[in-house]
Amino acid sequence: MSISVTGLTKTYGNQQAVRNISFDVEQGEVVGFLGPNGAGKSTTMKIMTGYLAPTKGEVEICGYSVAEESTNIRRKIGYLPEHNPLYPDMGVIDFLKFSGSLHRMGKKELKRAVDYVVETCGLAPEAHKNIRELSKGYRQRTGVAHALLHNPDVLILDEPTTGLDPNQIVDIRSLIKEAGREKTVLLSSHILKEVEVTCSRVIIINDGEIVADEPTETLIRKTSGVxxxxxxxxxxxxxxxxxxxxxxxxxxxxxxxxxxxxxxxxxxxxxxxxxxxxxxxxxxxxxxxxxxxxxxxxxxxxxxxxxxxxxxxxx
Amino acid sequence: MSTVFHICRREIIAFFSSLAGYVLVILFLGISGFFTWLYGSDVFFVGQANLNSFFNTAFWTLFFFIPAITMRSLAEEKRSGTLEWLITHPVTEARVVLGKWLACWVLVAVSLLLTLPYYLTIAWLGPVDHGAAVGGYLGLLMISAIYIGIGIFASSLTVNQIVAYLIALFTGFVFHTLFDLISGTLTGTTSTLLAYAGTTFHFETMARGVISLDNMVYGLSVTAFSLCLATVNLKRRLWL
Structure with missing residues (x-):
């Protein structure tokens, strides 16, 4: 099991952001995490990456408990946070190298990995630029490139296509699909179409609770009847x-x-x-x-x- | 330790990638040069070949300038969301804080290195007490370490750089002046203890060329304490 979430609950003060949710993701699955804004998607993802701690419950990634092996787990996860935060003053390559060095990649390994993600994510024409000079689409690609850089087993992408134009969305989707051939991918979205085309399974979350967890085909059948x-x-x-x-x-x-x-x-x-x-x-x-x-x-x-x-x- | 070094390196590059970084260093050099050579109780007014006027000026300019260097360190990362980006790498909060602190300290050390021509010029003008000069520089490095620690802690408290600057300046003021001021109005052990808690007492001792273990212990412990508080502050999100 690549990802295992058991009885996860997160409370902020009086507000329950996530209520007792559980799900598993097998290795090599591309799973969509679907829900309206404020449903608890980002909170769940932040807990899965070890950035936040759950109030109750447990997350295991590749057999390691997030609470106990937080640093180990971060090596196994490629995470694209919500709103894709980047350092605008850095060059694309420097940014990727910085990310890689924090993953303690060796010089040669890092160079190879940077070349590979620049190529795969189609960043080559803009690679010499500073991040602040990039269009939104290329920024998003840079974010995805950083998530892929250290060849993680699990990709967690928080709304990877938000704010992109239709062409860019198609590009990012194919990138994710490509990555999903070898890796376990969990991506969040508030657009049904998004997960329909990219994911093999959909988990729908609303108001902090899972309301559906089924293969995309079943979901389409259920929703397209009417x-x-x-x-x-x-x-x-x-x-x-x-x-x-x-x-x-x-x-x-x-x-x-x-x-x-x-x-x-x-x-x-x-x-x-x-x-x-x-x-x-x-x-x-x-x-x-x-x-x-x-x-x-x-x-x-x-x-x-x-x-x-x-x-x-x-x- | 390599992650500390990488964070430090990135921070220094970021500092010099904006005009503000150069402006800060030039202002620091300009102001300390102005008061050392041209105005007030400058070198020529005192008529002695020593660095006291420079050290006294730098003691104050650093007090104002360090919060300007440290204010963006964590506040900006929190505001822009890159702190989450950073922390979701295999990096501990303590290393992030340490990397940021080291970067600021290196920047101050480089600025101080650029004042070496002042020292060389004065040494050319007359016989200089080299021990006191070395002590003075070490003293400045030590109080910088403390103020940077305080500045980083202040920056960890807020997402607003101006607020971070003001918190750092006020907290710095307590160490820089307030302890010394209150100590002057009292006598006995309390007075000694308060003087010992302030930076002025330690800096003045060091600028005389006397470097004792308690100066070092003081500098290290205040810095370490501030950095621990900053680390705890970054970790607080896990306990909420």
């Missing part, structure tokens, strides 16, 4: 009457008063021919569709869906 559309209809004389008609055909309707025209959020099952049905209704009642777009499931929706039993779900 779709939500936002519909604005024109030619509606009596919105309440229209709503009643809609309710007889679709089971979950939420009126939206965002615009000037009547609009609804309509939830449909996987196999419902929604567009067809809506078009029929429009023809029948003389409405026309002014706006129709799918709505991304929010994390809250997903939590609700995951925690409710399958019988509750409409499909």
């Amino acid at each position: 779709k939500t559309y936002f519909v604005v209809l024109g030619g509606v004389d009596n919105p309440q009457h229209t709503e009643q008609i809609l309710e007889t055909h679709f089971s979950k309707i939420n009126p939206s008063d965002a615009g000037t025209k009547p609009g609804w959020h309509i939830e449909t099952g996987e196999n419902t021919p929604f567009q067809q049905k809506l078009a029929d209704l429009c023809r029948e009642h003389g409405w026309h569709v002014e706006e129709l777009r799918p709505v991304e499931n929010s994390l809250e929706d997903i939590f609700r869906k995951l925690t409710s039993t399958s019988g509750d779900r409409e499909s």
Whole structure:
């Protein structure tokens, strides 16, 4: 077992940031740690790296207890902290060398490792620059490069793609996937898509508790069954009457008063021919569709869906 | 020990990678030079070939300048989040603190080395008591060690550099002046003890060329105590 977290609890004053969470990660797994901001992801990761101490519970990394072998464990972990803190006054290479020297890497070994991560992380074109001159994407790559530098067994990456543009996100994702071939990776995110494409397993944490821990495929199956559309209809004389008609055909309707025209959020099952049905209704009642777009499931929706039993779900 | 050295090295490079570092060293040299050679009870006013006027000036300039060197050491790391980056390497808090302290001390030592032309010039002007000169330099290095320790501790308390500067200056003031001041108003053992607790007494002894074990013990223990407090402060996050 690469990572083993048992009964972890962290309390700040009266506030419980993490409540009795337990999970294991096997060697070579890429696991996503998903949850909204403030769910306790960063706190858990900080405890796993030995930066914070748990109030209760235990973490083992590669068979070593974090509480007892803190220094040993830091050698085995590559950690990218939240917000990717770097020294802006340092050059990229100097920064990586500094990190390596703190890991007590020998000169030759360090040079080889720096060359390797500069190459793998695509840092070569910017390697001669000072960190303060780098774009956000290259800073993030520098952060990931430092985490990989000492060839750790376990990578812990706290929101590695936050604040990046779509191209940069794709780059970092492929970097992580590449690293995940040999290493155990735990990465956190508050975006479902993020973990869907990168991770083989997802642990969802909300309000300090684990609400789901399953393979990504299962998760996708559970969440993609239900779709939500936002519909604005024109030619509606009596919105309440229209709503009643809609309710007889679709089971979950939420009126939206965002615009000037009547609009609804309509939830449909996987196999419902929604567009067809809506078009029929429009023809029948003389409405026309002014706006129709799918709505991304929010994390809250997903939590609700995951925690409710399958019988509750409409499909 | 190699990690202490690497942290120290990085700190010194960071210090000289900004203009502020050079400005500080030049200001220190300028101010101590000004009061040694040009103004007040300078060398020519006293009319003796000794370094007393330089040592007395440096004793004060270091008191003001050291907090400016130490204020960013831990406060900035805490503010920018790099402390977490640093501590999640296989490095203990004590080594981080020691590395930072050593870097500042080396910087002060280099600044003092740059004042050697003052010494050489005065030695050229007349016969200098070399023992007192060596003692004076060692005294300055010792009080610097203490003030740097205090400065690093102050920097570990806050994320704001200005606050760190003020805490260091105030705490430094207690050692630099207050103990001596109160000791002057009292008599007997209390007075002696208070004088002993201040830096002035030890510095003056050393600047006379007398270096005794108790000066060293004093310097080492105050520095070590401050650094321990700074270390404890960094470790506090584990006990909250």
